[in-house]
Each structure stands twice: as C-alpha cells, then as structure tokens.
Amino acid sequence: MVAVDLGGTRMKCGLVAADGAVLHRETRPTPREAGGRAVLDALLETVVELSQKATADGHRVRAIGVVVPGVIDAENGTVGAENLEWVGTPVRAELEAAIGDGVPIVLAHDVRAGGYAELRQGALTGTTNSMFLPLGTGIAAAMVIDGSLVSGDGWAGELGHTRFVHGDAAEQCACGQWGCLETVASAAALARRYGARTGRTVDGAREVLELLAAGDPDAAHVWDDALRALIDALVLYTTLVAPTRIAIGGGLVGAGETLLQPLRDGIHARLTFQREPEIVAAVLGEDAGCLGAAVMAWDRVTADESGDQTV
Amino acid sequence: MVAVDLGGTRMKCGLVAADGAVLHRETRPTPREAGGRAVLDALLETVVELSQKATADGHRVRAIGVVVPGVIDAENGTVGAENLEWVGTPVRAELEAAIGDGVPIVLAHDVRAGGYAELRQGALTGTTNSMFLPLGTGIAAAMVIDGSLVSGDGWAGELGHTRFVHGDAAEQCACGQWGCLETVASAAALARRYGARTGRTVDGAREVLELLAAGDPDAAHVWDDALRALIDALVLYTTLVAPTRIAIGGGLVGAGETLLQPLRDGIHARLTFQREPEIVAAVLGEDAGCLGAAVMAWDRVTADESGDQTV
CATH class of the missing domain: 3.30.420.40 (ATPase, nucleotide binding domain)
Incomplete structure (x- = not known):
C-alpha cells in the first residue's frame, strides 16, 4: 500500500x-x-x-x-x-x-484519515461515538458517530471554525468569521497571540508552553484563553453527539497533562445531565x-x- | 401498526x-x-x-x-x-x-422519531445530511448524518442544552447549565421571558407572537434574543456537520416566515466557507x-x- x-x-x-x-x-x-x-x-x-x-x-x-x-x-x-x-x-x-x-x-x-487511524489502531479503538481533535496550525475534528466516521459529503468536522470567543475579545479568523476556536486554541494562535501581547517573537507554540512552565504571566493568559474556548467546544460537542472518548492530537498535545487535566476538570464542572467523555491524548502522532x-x-x-x- | x-x-x-x-x-x-x-x-x-x-x-x-x-x-x-x-x-x-x-x-x-418521519415522508425527504429542530416546550434536534438518523446511544441531539447566551444575559436552564438555547428560544422561554420583562401573564408563545405582530416592543425584544441564539446555533451546526436542509418544527414555527426568513438571512450573513443549508418548516406537525x-x-x-x- x-x-x-x-x-x-x-x-x-x-x-x-x-x-x-x-x-x-x-x-x-x-x-x-x-x-x-x-x-x-x-x-x-x-x-x-x-x-x-x-x-x-x-x-x-x-x-x-x-x-x-x-x-x-x-x-x-x-x-x-x-x-x-x-x-x-x-x-x-x-x-x-x-x-x-x-x-x-x-x-x-487529512484529519478524518487521522481519526480513522486512531479509531482502528490508536486512541479511539473500540469506541462507536468519539472524536479525534488535532490542535495544530489549524483545528478540525474527525467525528465518529454511531460507529462510522462522519463525512458530511466532505464538509463535516470544522469545529475549529465554530465561535467560542464572544464580544470585544473575538478576533477575525482566516476563514472570515469572528471568534473561531482556531483563533485562540490552535498552536499557531498561541504563538501569534503571545507575540501580539508581548511584542516578542516566539518560536511557535512550543516556546509558549516553555514560558508557561516557567511561570510567564503572558503565556498563562493566552493559555487560559485557549483552555476556556476548548472546554466550551468540548462541552458543546459532548451535549450534541455524546462521545465516550475524545482524543486530542496535534502539536499542543505535547503539553500532556498540562493540557488534558484542565480540560477534564473544566468539562466535568460544566456537564449536568450529559454522558461524560474520557479525554485522552491521541497516540499516532504525525503518522496518523x-x-x-x-x-x-x-x-x-x-x-x-x-x-x-x-x- | x-x-x-x-x-x-x-x-x-x-x-x-x-x-x-x-x-x-x-x-x-x-x-x-x-x-x-x-x-x-x-x-x-x-x-x-x-x-x-x-x-x-x-x-x-x-x-x-x-x-x-x-x-x-x-x-x-x-x-x-x-x-x-x-x-x-x-x-x-x-x-x-x-x-x-x-x-x-x-x-x-420522541424528537428522533419525529425527525425520522420528516425524513421518510416529510420536509427532509431525499436528504442525507439534515436536521429536524422542533421549538416547543423544550428544544432537541433529530440529526441526519451521512444518511442515518443519529442516536449516540440514545444521548445525541441536545442542541437545546448548548450555550448560546453569554455573560450576564445568561439564565440558568432547568438542566442546571447556564445560557442554554432552550432558555431563550423555546416556545416556553418566549412566554416566560415576556412575562418576566413586562410583569404581564401571557397565554404562551402564541400570544407573544400576536403581540410581536402588533408591534409590541417587549415582544420584539424577546423575539430578537430568540432569533440571535437560533442563528448562532444553526451556524454552528452547519459548520460542524454540513446539513443541506434544516426543518424547523414545534409551536414556534407557527410564526411562519416571521421566523424562517430572519433565520435564513442571519445564517447567510454569517457563513463564509460553509455549505449553506435550506431553512424550511417541518410539515408533519403534531403527528410527527x-x-x-x-x-x-x-x-x-x-x-x-x-x-x-x-x-
């Protein structure tokens, strides 16, 4: 093959x-x-x-x-x-x-293929309702619903272009809409927003994560914005299609539990009647x-x- | 049968x-x-x-x-x-x-069965990606994705309990969450919010719609809040799963084009790259x-x- x-x-x-x-x-x-x-x-x-x-x-x-x-x-x-x-x-x-x-x-x-690989031999094995969400340069979702990978005639899964930033805080996205998840929670957005806030140029999201670990308050600010929007997005997705597991991938999952545990805590605090999904790291990385x-x-x-x- | x-x-x-x-x-x-x-x-x-x-x-x-x-x-x-x-x-x-x-x-x-009836012999006939959204006492969605009615192990479709009201304007929903679509855009919410705003008791959403038609500014206010949240919800659903048709049902669709045309206009103005769905009235009514x-x-x-x- x-x-x-x-x-x-x-x-x-x-x-x-x-x-x-x-x-x-x-x-x-x-x-x-x-x-x-x-x-x-x-x-x-x-x-x-x-x-x-x-x-x-x-x-x-x-x-x-x-x-x-x-x-x-x-x-x-x-x-x-x-x-x-x-x-x-x-x-x-x-x-x-x-x-x-x-x-x-x-x-x-690409993202649906990655999700299919995670479903067949990765972090989503054995699930019938789940999502693969890589947080990279952009954000898109591979959605598994009732046992099938969703296509929507090729259009489905654009969770990165749904609005989770509201009011004056919303920035315009490359797609033309305002306040998209991708404008605050993609790896590219973390680096860009840290740069805009501090006037410093950073070497991608990786450096923002290092600054975060070192206690940099500006890094903490852009990170919190990303987490808040991600929690909103995962709560919404959970309410709408009830996944049992969500596998986060892409560059940002390099942050490991620094990313995953606040997402779990945030989702748990927000859900009331919904079925709560596991939040895990995708396992196939760049090969997915x-x-x-x-x-x-x-x-x-x-x-x-x-x-x-x-x- | x-x-x-x-x-x-x-x-x-x-x-x-x-x-x-x-x-x-x-x-x-x-x-x-x-x-x-x-x-x-x-x-x-x-x-x-x-x-x-x-x-x-x-x-x-x-x-x-x-x-x-x-x-x-x-x-x-x-x-x-x-x-x-x-x-x-x-x-x-x-x-x-x-x-x-x-x-x-x-x-x-109930809502999924209604959506199935609309799919088989109603407003969604011939679609493979579509949604039936009755706006009644509550709000839930029947989602048709890639040709199948979505179940999510019985949990899917709770669009009424996703957050589309933010900040101080958010009211707590019966489900325990804040700012749910259902708190502003259900038939029950229209009557309740009009009553809370004016101190008058109204005979359900039907009377609010009559007041709206008569030019009552308080009716216009609660109606606009409902439209705004509904447009947000339909744009999000369209971005995520790309329906070609959305059939609105329930008591509120009695408003006809007063409801449907602003939804169409609002969605059209907001979409940038997405496939735009038709917005139609469900046809099977209470029998669905x-x-x-x-x-x-x-x-x-x-x-x-x-x-x-x-x-």
Missing part, C-alpha cells in the same frame, strides 16, 4: 503492509509556492516512485491512499484545497492516469494521516475482494 | 397502515401527577386497547411503536425520562408482557412523533422479514 499525507509544507509518505506495519517512510517537501499544478505533479511523481520502490522491494501495490487538507468530491474524485491552490482539481483521474493498471485510488481528508490513508486503502481492497462496492 | 407518542401531558395514539395512512387517531391524558408507575400502566392499557381495536376492525397488529421523551437503553429496553418519573423503567419488557404473541416492540426518542413511531415499527417488521436483524 502506497500512502501519502499531502500537507501544506510536507508530504509524509509510506509503504504500509496489511497488518499496519510501516515498511518504508519518507518525507518530501510540498512545492506550494510553485502553485497548484506543481503540487499535483510532485504528488504524482511521489506516488509513481514509491510504487516503483515497492515493486523493486518485492511487494505488490494493491491500492494508493492519499490524504489531503481539503474538501473531496467523492463522486468525481476532485479536490478543493485553498492551501494547495487546488480548485476542483481532478486528483483521482490524474493519479489513475499516472499509475495505470487499475490500482484503486482512495482520497481522504499517512496511516489513515493506508488503512482506508486496505479497507477498499478488502471490500472490493468481498464484492462490496459501498465503501 | 399501533403507534403511541407518549408526551408529558398527552399520549397521541394511532393505528397506521404500511403506506403511512392513519386509520385511527386518538389522544389520551398522561397521568403524570400520579407518578411513573401510573404513566406506565396508562401506556400499557392504551397499547392493549388499541391492539384490540385494530383486531376488531379486521387488522393484524404487526408491531408496536412507542416514542418517549427520554433516554432509551436500546439493549435492555429501559427508559429514563425525568418528565415521566421514569428511571431505568423496563418499558419494553412490560409492553411485551402486556401484549404477548411475540409482537415486536420498537422504542424511540406518532408517525415516526409507526414508520420505525414498520421498518422493523420489514427488516425482520428480510432476515436483517440490525435495525
């Missing part, structure tokens, strides 16, 4: 066996500055070369899994992804033309998207072999 | 044919003041008498559908419903004992719960006959 997690800056690639074993790993740059066509060409070249490597190593490529940070039209195999300058880009058709041989192509959303692509591709192969075309 | 929508004040009952035709309708009081055991006895008596009537009229009772305003444990057939003083009440077992003959019993949540009970029961019979036990 050839699996590629195509991000805005890097492509995380792998050859993955049916049992989930990663036989080969590599990372390549995403040539985003060169435009959407260049990104697509780089993806095609990567998939072709990885397929050749798999064959040379004595493996048979059964399917190709590619995850992207965008909205996928499952029927037509096209992708819209602002970050990659893709608008209705025919990714599946181009991959099919480049690979040939009728190898099945599976396209999936790539593993998810591979698991989804394996599932497709299994479904095709059993004659089930509904996956 | 015997169908009963067991509410806090009334039981709406029906005999429903396979094609959805209602062969008989009646309404009985729910003896809530007499306690949970009395409510259960009244339900059992009603179901037995309706079954006898069906038989006397020459019909065969294929299944019993009962919808309740509570959390259903599908595995054990027990129900928790604060309004009925039911705590882990073994409703399915009692119905089976009262009816006998191995007639299948289907228990469902009872019809939903019947449709679910018919589906069970059909599934049993085809050997599929998964419904």
Whole structure:
C-alpha cells in the first residue's frame, strides 16, 4: 500500500503492509509556492516512485491512499484545497492516469484519515461515538458517530471554525468569521497571540508552553484563553453527539497533562445531565494521516475482494 | 401498526397502515401527577386497547411503536425520562408482557422519531445530511448524518442544552447549565421571558407572537434574543456537520416566515466557507412523533422479514 499525507509544507509518505506495519517512510517537501499544478505533479511523481520502490522491494501495490487538507468530491474524485491552490482539481483521474493498471485510488481528508487511524489502531479503538481533535496550525475534528466516521459529503468536522470567543475579545479568523476556536486554541494562535501581547517573537507554540512552565504571566493568559474556548467546544460537542472518548492530537498535545487535566476538570464542572467523555491524548502522532490513508486503502481492497462496492 | 407518542401531558395514539395512512387517531391524558408507575400502566392499557381495536376492525397488529421523551437503553429496553418519573423503567419488557404473541416492540426518542418521519415522508425527504429542530416546550434536534438518523446511544441531539447566551444575559436552564438555547428560544422561554420583562401573564408563545405582530416592543425584544441564539446555533451546526436542509418544527414555527426568513438571512450573513443549508418548516406537525413511531415499527417488521436483524 502506497500512502501519502499531502500537507501544506510536507508530504509524509509510506509503504504500509496489511497488518499496519510501516515498511518504508519518507518525507518530501510540498512545492506550494510553485502553485497548484506543481503540487499535483510532485504528488504524482511521489506516488509513481514509491510504487516503483515497492515493486523493486518485492511487494505488490494493491491500492494508493492519499490524504489531503481539503474538501473531496467523492463522486468525481476532485479536490478543493485553498492551501494547495487546488480548485476542483481532478486528483483521482490524474493519479489513475499516472499509475495505470487499475490500482484503486482512495482520497481522504487529512484529519478524518487521522481519526480513522486512531479509531482502528490508536486512541479511539473500540469506541462507536468519539472524536479525534488535532490542535495544530489549524483545528478540525474527525467525528465518529454511531460507529462510522462522519463525512458530511466532505464538509463535516470544522469545529475549529465554530465561535467560542464572544464580544470585544473575538478576533477575525482566516476563514472570515469572528471568534473561531482556531483563533485562540490552535498552536499557531498561541504563538501569534503571545507575540501580539508581548511584542516578542516566539518560536511557535512550543516556546509558549516553555514560558508557561516557567511561570510567564503572558503565556498563562493566552493559555487560559485557549483552555476556556476548548472546554466550551468540548462541552458543546459532548451535549450534541455524546462521545465516550475524545482524543486530542496535534502539536499542543505535547503539553500532556498540562493540557488534558484542565480540560477534564473544566468539562466535568460544566456537564449536568450529559454522558461524560474520557479525554485522552491521541497516540499516532504525525503518522496518523499517512496511516489513515493506508488503512482506508486496505479497507477498499478488502471490500472490493468481498464484492462490496459501498465503501 | 399501533403507534403511541407518549408526551408529558398527552399520549397521541394511532393505528397506521404500511403506506403511512392513519386509520385511527386518538389522544389520551398522561397521568403524570400520579407518578411513573401510573404513566406506565396508562401506556400499557392504551397499547392493549388499541391492539384490540385494530383486531376488531379486521387488522393484524404487526408491531408496536412507542416514542418517549427520554433516554432509551436500546439493549435492555429501559427508559429514563425525568418528565415521566421514569428511571431505568423496563418499558419494553412490560409492553411485551402486556401484549404477548411475540409482537415486536420498537422504542424511540420522541424528537428522533419525529425527525425520522420528516425524513421518510416529510420536509427532509431525499436528504442525507439534515436536521429536524422542533421549538416547543423544550428544544432537541433529530440529526441526519451521512444518511442515518443519529442516536449516540440514545444521548445525541441536545442542541437545546448548548450555550448560546453569554455573560450576564445568561439564565440558568432547568438542566442546571447556564445560557442554554432552550432558555431563550423555546416556545416556553418566549412566554416566560415576556412575562418576566413586562410583569404581564401571557397565554404562551402564541400570544407573544400576536403581540410581536402588533408591534409590541417587549415582544420584539424577546423575539430578537430568540432569533440571535437560533442563528448562532444553526451556524454552528452547519459548520460542524454540513446539513443541506434544516426543518424547523414545534409551536414556534407557527410564526411562519416571521421566523424562517430572519433565520435564513442571519445564517447567510454569517457563513463564509460553509455549505449553506435550506431553512424550511417541518410539515408533519403534531403527528410527527406518532408517525415516526409507526414508520420505525414498520421498518422493523420489514427488516425482520428480510432476515436483517440490525435495525
């Protein structure tokens, strides 16, 4: 199985066996500055070369899994992804033309693929109602409801763009709305808000977390804002769809219990009649998207072999 | 099919044919003041008498559908419903004992059953991602996601108990939380808030709507608060699960376009990247719960006959 997690800056690639074993790993740059066509060409070249490597190593490529940070039209195999300058880009058709041989192509959303990997072999194993919430440059959710990963025709899961900051405190988000969760609780927001508050430039959320640990009051301020919005978001999600477990991922979960315990305490204090979810750390880290692509591709192969075309 | 929508004040009952035709309708009081055991006895008596009537009229009772305003444990057939003083009440077992003959019993949540009826033969027909949102004494949502009605183990859909009023304006909800949608946007809240604001007693939301139409500024004030919270809630729901259609039901939808057009305008103004849903009125009115009970029961019979036990 050839699996590629195509991000805005890097492509995380792998050859993955049916049992989930990663036989080969590599990372390549995403040539985003060169435009959407260049990104697509780089993806095609990567998939072709990885397929050749798999064959040379004595493996048979059964399917190709590619995850992207965008909205996928499952029927037509096209992708819209602002970050990659893709608008209705025919990714599946181009991959099919480049690979040939009728190898099945599976396209999936990056966060949903990561959630699927966590569901199948990570922190959400055994759950039927749960959520994977990576707090990285942005925030999106992979929602598991009644045993299935939710798609919403490719649109679902934008918890990062729901409003949890109100009144004068709300900042405008890159999406055009005001007060989105992402404006205070993403890793990028922590660094940006600390910088805006202090006039100092920090090396990402990691440095804000170090300052927080050292007792810096400005770091504590932006951290508390993030926690408050996250607790609001998790309480709302719990009330609406009753997950039994929520796995937090992305860069911010590097803070460990400094992040998780206040979330647990805050949620516990707020819930009245609802079913209380466990709050845990995601376990697959940066590999989640790539593993998810591979698991989804394996599932497709299994479904095709059993004659089930509904996956 | 015997169908009963067991509410806090009334039981709406029906005999429903396979094609959805209602062969008989009646309404009985729910003896809530007499306690949970009395409510259960009244339900059992009603179901037995309706079954006898069906038989006397020459019909065969294929299944019993009962919808309740509570959390259903599908595995054990027990129900928790604060309004009925039911705590882990073994409703399915009692119905089976009262009816006998191995007639299948289907228990469902009232709002979800109403949403299922709207999905199968009402305002949500043909949708795969949509929501039925009745604004009545309380507020809860029936969520259709990726083609299925969401259950969340019986817990899902409590949109009425998510927070959309902030700061000093937030009132405490009956659920114990503060600023719930239900505290400003339910039919009960409109009447209560108008009364609190003016010191006058009104005859429910209906009178507040009449005052609104007559230009009463206090009615306009509580109405605007309701609209603002509803727009927030619908924008959030749209961002999270991308419905293509939202059907508003319950008493407040009697306001018609006075309610629906401001919701459409407010949502349109707020969305930036999201898929915009149609906002329509639910069409099945007070019959929705009872019809939903019947449709679910018919589906069970059909599934049993085809050997599929998964419904």
